[in-house]
Amino acid sequence: MNFTEDNVREVAALARLKFDDKKIASMAEQMDKIVGYVQLIQDAPVDDLEPFIYPTELTNVLREDIPQESLATVDVLANCHKADEHFFYVPPVIE
C-alpha cells in the first residue's frame, strides 16, 4: 500500500479536511492508486538537474513607494459570512 487510511487521517488534518470512516476508506483507495502512479518520477534520471520552478525568469519589480488607491473596505467585507462596518466576524480564536 502506498497510501493507508492512517495517511488519509494525517494529511486531512494538515489540509483542514474532515472525513467520516467511509470517506476515509474510499479516499485511501483512490490516493493509493494516484500515489502509486506518480512513483513513476522516481525512475527519472535527474540527479544533476536543478529544480525548474517557474517557466520564466522572475526578477524583483521595484517601484517608488507612492500611496495608491486600494480596495474599499465595504467591498472587501461584502463577501464575508458575517461582518460589521470594519471587521470580519470569526469564531473565538482563544477559548
Place this chain on the structure above:
Amino acid sequence: MNLINLTAQEIKTKVLNLEISPLDIVEQFLNNIEQKDKTIGAFAHIDREYAEICANDLEIRLKKGEKPALAGIPIAIKDNISRKGYLTTCCSLSLKDYKGVYDATVVSKLREAGAIIVGTTNMDEFAMGSSCENSALHPTKNPWDLNYSPGGSSGGSAACVAGGLVPLSLGSDTGGSIRQPASLCGVLGLKPSYGRVSRYGLVAFASSLDQIGSFARNYQDLNLLTEVISGYDKKDSTSVQKDLNLNFDKDKTITVGIPEEYFSDGLNTDVRIKVEEALDYLTKNANVKTIPISLPSLKYAIATYYVIATAEASSNLGRYDGMHYGTRFDGENLTDSFCQSRTNGFGDEVQRRIMLGSYVLSSGYYDAYYVKALKVRRLIANDFQDAFTKCDVIIGPTSPIAGLKLNEDVDDPMSKFLLDIYTVSANLVGLPGLSVPCGFGDKNHPIGLQIIGNSFDEACILELARRFENAGHNNKIAEIA
C-alpha cells in the same frame, strides 16, 4: 438581420459601420443563449444586465467616433475570472455567492476593446478536471453529441463557441484545459506562453502553470482576441514585457517536429488518421517540412504535472476557510469551522487534489515527490529545448480520444488524468499551444490537432493555423435543437 452565426470580425465590421447597434446584439444573442443553453448548459451565469451595461457604454463610444478592437462582439468568460460586483464562483459550492471585488485585467481589456460580456461559463470546480462534470452547478453537454462531454476544465467556454452561442470566449489552461475541450468541441483554443496574458483576477489553481487563453471558430477571430488580451501587466508579477507581434513571413518554410511518443499506443485510431491527414495536407499545401523528433521524457509528464499542480493547488486553496469570503459551515471551534467549511464546500476531485498536494509537500515526502518533480520538469524542458533546435513547432494530437462520454469512469480518478498526456508538457515548460479542428471521427465527434510553439512564438503557430484554414475545418457550428 440574423447575427448569430456571424464571425467575430463580421460582427465588428457591422457595428463599426453602424449597421447594427450593440443593444440589438445583446437582444439577439441573449435570447438565443437563454433558449439554447437549456440544452447544453454551457453557462454558469448568464448576465443580461452586464451585457446591456457593456452595450450602452459602447454605444456612447461609437457616437464619439471610437473604433474599439472588439466592438460589439459577444464574449463569454470562464467562471474563474473576476468581474467587480458579479458572480465568480469557480463552479464551486465554496464560492457559490462570491462576487468579484475587482475586474481581472483581461476583463478590463475586453471592456476597453468594446466587447460585450454575456456571462460566465461552466467549468470543472476550480478548473480541476477534464470533463466539466466536476462543476457544482451542472454538467455541460457537448453540442455535437449531447451524450458526450465537451471536455474540461473550460468545457463551457468551448461548448458555447461550438454551439454558436457566442463567437469568442475565454478559458484558462493549467494542464490542457483550453486545448482539450477545444479539440472535443471542434473549435480553436489557444493557451498562450506563460507570462503572455495577465493572470491578475484569475482565481489561482496552480500558479506556475495557469494561463488565460481564447476560443474561437476561425484563426482570424482567435488572433483578434489574442491581440487584445496579451501584454505586460504590472499587477501580475509573472507577466512578461514582450510585445505580441503576429506578423510572420508568409513565404517561410515552417519545419514541424513530429514526436514519435505522441503517436504511440493509447492513441485512438480515428484521431491518428485525422492528425496524419492534417500533416499530409500541411506538407502538400502549406510550405511545411516535417521531421521526426523525440521527447523521451513524455512518459514522466503526467506524474510530474500532478505532483506540481496539486502541490500548488493545496497551497492556493488554503485561503478558502470560510472566514473572509466563501461559504462558511460552522463547527465546534475555529479549527473545526475551517474543516467543515472546506469539507462541505469542496467537491470530491478538489479534495483529492488538495490531499495529494498536501501529501507531497508534507515533511518527509517533500524531497521525494515535490523537489523530484521539479527536477523532472527540468528534464522535460530540456527535451523541448533540444527539439526546438531542430524544428519551429511541434505537432501531434491534442487529445488521445475523439469523444468523452458523460458519466463514464466517474469513480476512477486516474482515467481522466491520463487524457492530459499530450497537453500537460506545454504548461510545465510554459510554451504556447493551440488546438485546431482537423475533422470528425467515425461517430461524428470532433478531433483536434495540437501545435506547440517555442516560448513566445505564438506568431508561428497562428501562421500554421492560417495555412491550415483552407483544409476546411473552421467555422463549424453544431446545431442545437
